[in-house]
Amino acid sequence: xxxxxxxxxxxxxxxxxxxxxxxxxxxxxxxxxxxxxxxxxxxxxxxxxxxxxxxxxxxxxxxxxxxxxxxxxxxxxxxxxxxxxxxxxxxxxxxxxxxxxxxxxxxxxxxxxxxxxxxxxxxxxxxxxxxxxxxxxxxxxxxxxxxxxxxxxxxxxxxxxxxxxxxxxxxxxxxxxxxxxxxxxxxxxxxxxxxxxxxxxxxxxxxxxxxxxxxxxxxxxxxxxxxxxxxxxxxxxxxxxxxxxxxxxxxxxxxxxxxxxxxxxxxxxxxxxxxxxxxxxxxxxxxxxxxxxxxxxxxxxxxxxxxxxxxxxxxxxxxxxxxxxxxxxxxxxxxxxxxxxxxxxxxxxxxxxxxxxxxxxxxxxxxxxxxx
Numbered sequence: 001x002x003x004x005x006x007x008x009x010x011x012x013x014x015x016x017x018x019x020x021x022x023x024x025x026x027x028x029x030x031x032x033x034x035x036x037x038x039x040x041x042x043x044x045x046x047x048x049x050x051x052x053x054x055x056x057x058x059x060x061x062x063x064x065x066x067x068x069x070x071x072x073x074x075x076x077x078x079x080x081x082x083x084x085x086x087x088x089x090x091x092x093x094x095x096x097x098x099x100x101x102x103x104x105x106x107x108x109x110x111x112x113x114x115x116x117x118x119x120x121x122x123x124x125x126x127x128x129x130x131x132x133x134x135x136x137x138x139x140x141x142x143x144x145x146x147x148x149x150x151x152x153x154x155x156x157x158x159x160x161x162x163x164x165x166x167x168x169x170x171x172x173x174x175x176x177x178x179x180x181x182x183x184x185x186x187x188x189x190x191x192x193x194x195x196x197x198x199x200x201x202x203x204x205x206x207x208x209x210x211x212x213x214x215x216x217x218x219x220x221x222x223x224x225x226x227x228x229x230x231x232x233x234x235x236x237x238x239x240x241x242x243x244x245x246x247x248x249x250x251x252x253x254x255x256x257x258x259x260x261x262x263x264x265x266x267x268x269x270x271x272x273x274x275x276x277x278x279x280x281x282x283x284x285x286x287x288x289x290x291x292x293x294x295x296x297x298x299x300x301x302x303x304x305x306x307x308x309x310x311x312x313x314x315x316x317x318x319x320x321x322x323x324x325x326x327x328x329x330x331x332x333x334x335x336x337x338x339x340x341x342x343x344x345x346x347x348x349x350x351x352x353x354x355x356x357x358x359x360x361x362x363x364x365x366x367x368x369x370x371x372x
Contacts, residue, residue, distance in 0.1 A: 001048050001049075001120060001121050001124055001227070001228045002045060002046065002047045002048055002225065002226070002227050002228075003047055003048060003049050003050075003051055003191075003225075003226045003227075003228065004038065004041060004042045004045060004047045004049075004050050004051065004223055004224070004225055004226070005051045005052075005053065005191045005205065005207050005223060005224045005225075005226055006038050006050075006051070006052060006053070006207050006210050006222075006223040006224075006241075007052060007053030007054055007055060007087075007157070007192070007193030007194070007206070007207050007208075007209070008053070008054070008055045008087075008193050008194070008196055008207075008208070008209035008210075008213075009031055009034065009035060009052075009055070009056055009057070009209065009210060009211065010031065010055055010056075010057065010058055010089065010209065010213055011028070011031050011032065011035070011056060011057035011058065011062070011066055011069075011070075012028060012057055012058045012061040012062050012063065012066055013027070013028065013031065013058055013061075013213060014058075014061060015027045015028065015213075017214070017313075018276070018311050018313070019311075019313070020311060023276070023310055023311040026310060027244065027276075030211055030243050030244045031211050032069060033243050034210045034211040034241050034242060034243055035073060035210075036073065037241040037243070038050070038210060038223055038241055039073055039074075039076060039077055041223065041225075041239060041241065042077060042080060043077070043080075045225055047080065047225070048080065048081065048120070048121070049080060049081040049082065049083060049120065050074075050077060050080065050081070050082045050083070051083050051084075051085075051126075051155050051191050052082070052083065052084040052085065052193070053085055053087070053155060053156070053157055053191055053192050053193025053194075053206075053207070054084075054085050054086055054087025054088075054089075054090060054131070054156070054157030054193035054194065055087040055088070055089040055090055055157065055193055055194070056070070056084060056086075056087075056090045057070070057089070057090050057097060058089055058090070059089060059090055059091060059096065059097070059134065062097045066097065067097050067100055067101050070097070070101065071101045071102070071103060071104070074103070074104065074106070074107050075103075075104035075106070075107075077106060078104055078105075078106045079106055080106060081106050081107075081108065082106055082107045082108070083108050083109075083110070083118070083126060083128060083155055084098070084107070084108070084109045084110065085110045085128045085129060085130060085155045085156045085157055085193070086098065086109065086110070086111075086130040086131055086157065087131050087157030087174070087193050087194060088131050088133075088134050088135060088137065088157065088174045088175075088194075089134070091130070091131040091132060091133055091134050092109070092111050092130040092131065092132055093132060093133070098111075108128075109130070110128030110129055110130050110155070110156075111130050112129055112130060113129060113130065113132050113137075114129055114140070114144070115127040115128065115129045115140055115141075115144055115154060115156070116128060116129065117148075120153075120228075123149075123150040123151055123230065124150060124151045124152075124153070124228060124230075125146070125148065125150055125151070125152050125153070126153055126154070126155060127146070127152060127153070127154045127155070127187070128154065128155040128156060129156050131157060131174065131175065135174070137158075137174055137175040138175065138176075139158075139175060139176055139177045139181075140154075140156050140158060140175055140177065141177045141178075141181040141182065141184075141185050142177075142181075144185050145184075145185055145186055146185065146186035146187065151188055151228065151230070151231075151232040152186055152187050152188055152232075153187065153188055153189045153190070153191065153228060154182075154187050154189070154190040154191065155190075155191045155192075156175065156190070156192065156193075157174065157175060157192065157193040157194050158174065158175035158176065158177050158192060158193075158194060159173035159174055159175060159176045159177070159194055159195070160176075160177060160178070160179055160192070160195075160201070160204060160206075161173060161176045161177065161178055162178065162179060174194060175194075179201060179202075179203055179204060182203045182204065183203065187203070188203070188232035188233075188234070189203055189204065189205070189228075189232075189234050190203065190204040190205070191204075191205055191207075191224075191226070192204055192205065192206050193206070193207075194206070195208070196208050196209045196213070196217050197217070198220060198238065200224075200236055205224055205226070205234075205236060207222070207223055207224045207238075208220070208221065208222075209221065210222055210223055210241050210242060211241075211242050211243065211244055212242060212244055212245070212246045214246075215246055215248055215278050216248075217246070220238050220240050221240060221241070221242035222238055222239050222240040222241045222242065223238070223239055223241055224236050224237070224238055224239075225237045225238075225239055244275050244276065245273075245274060245275035245276075246275060246276050246277075246278070247273055247275060247276070247277040247278070248277075248278050248280075249269050249270070249277055249278070249279050249280070250279075250280045250282055250317065251265050251266055251269045251279050251280070251281055251282070252265075252282055252283040253265055253281050253282070253283045253285050253319070254283035254284045254285070254322075255283075255284075255286075256285060256286065256289060257286050257288065257289065258289060259289060259290065259291055262281070262285075262289070262291060266279055266281075266312070266314065270309050270312065273308065273309055274308035274309060274310075275308075275309065275310060276309070276310055276311045276312075276313075277309055277311070277312050277313070278312075278313045278314075278315070279312060279313070279314045279315070280314075280315055280316075280317035281314060281315070281316055281317055281319050282317040282318045282319055283318075283319065283320070284320045284321075284322040285319055285320065285321060285322060286321075286322050287321045287322060287323050287357075287360065287361070287364070320353070320357075321357045321360070321361075323356070323357070323360055325339055325356065328360070329343065334363065335360065335363050338359050338360070338363065339356060339360075342355050342356050342359070
């Protein structure tokens with residue numbers, strides 16, 4: 001039996017971090033295109049079913065148009081089956097999108113808070129469950145044991161707890177479980193959602209989100225094509241479907257003598273790229289250059305221009321003002337005394353740098369006193 005697995009698409013995500021409604025709208029359209037590619041791939045692979053491990057959409061933001069889009073998209077797969085296990089963002093409740101759509105008969109949405117069976121084929125059973133609230137869902141495997149013969153696989157949205165450090169401590173462990181519990185429950189494999197980092201383990205698979213949602217998401221963005229053998233063994237193959245690329249770029253502005261030169265270096269770094277870019281400015285910048293947060297926004301808009309980059313986010317990294325502090329320190333001037341006093345004060349290195357740069361700019365009569 002061949003299956004296609006995806007999760008964590010997050011349709012209708014706000015993308016507020018982009019700071020642009022227009023770019024956010026285009027990103028939401030990209031999520032829809034990604035689902036279209038997933039459906040096309042399911043047809044091309046001749047798969048028996050498409051599985052979704054939850055967080056298909058954002059419960060607080062979905063629109064009637066999203067509901068109609070999903071109904072039409074999944075109906076286009078008929079007679080191939082579609083199985084959905086709602087997660088903590090698309091949880092199953094009275095006002096759920098899942099209850100507002102007249103689904104085609106090839107769509108099965110697991111709605112129970114405990115794992116329930118569905119026969120995929122002779123001797124192969126799929127067990128699925130749903131989050132019924134945005135938080136507080138417990139371990140689906142607690143007190144669970146298969147009650148029939150054959151091969152058993154599961155589909156749910158949950159957190160394998162041994163990977164929490166690996167996945168990042170800011171990811172809340174919804175429906176936490178231990179990998180060892182899968183074997184005790186009699187499950188050969190679990191197809192999962194929640195973690196956005198792809199992961200292939202012996203008894204479970206996280207496909208990761210098919211379209212990037214934030215900077216820092218690494219690994220291939222796509223789906224997993226799975227073949228379940230009669231003996232319960234699993235063969236997996238990842239296929240990319242993302243239509244967007246996120247670029248994290250560092251730009252050294254050492255030696256730049258004007259805001260215009262900073263902009264030129266940013267443009268050069270973005271040359272040939274498409275998608276969305278985050279540019280971190282670092283290096284030693286001449287103290288004569290006036291560069292504040294407002295300038296970054298303007299540089300970002302200029303960097304997009306007519307090129308392929310949709311949006312540019314600029315931020316300060318290890319950016320230092322190029323004052324010759326040792327030379328100023330020995331000056332018989334107010335500046336010199338100020339620098340000597342700061343060095344004699346008990347300050348952390350980062351705080352000392354901020355005080356020195358802010359004070360020296362003020363003494364120079366500058367009003368761009370913001371220090372990254």
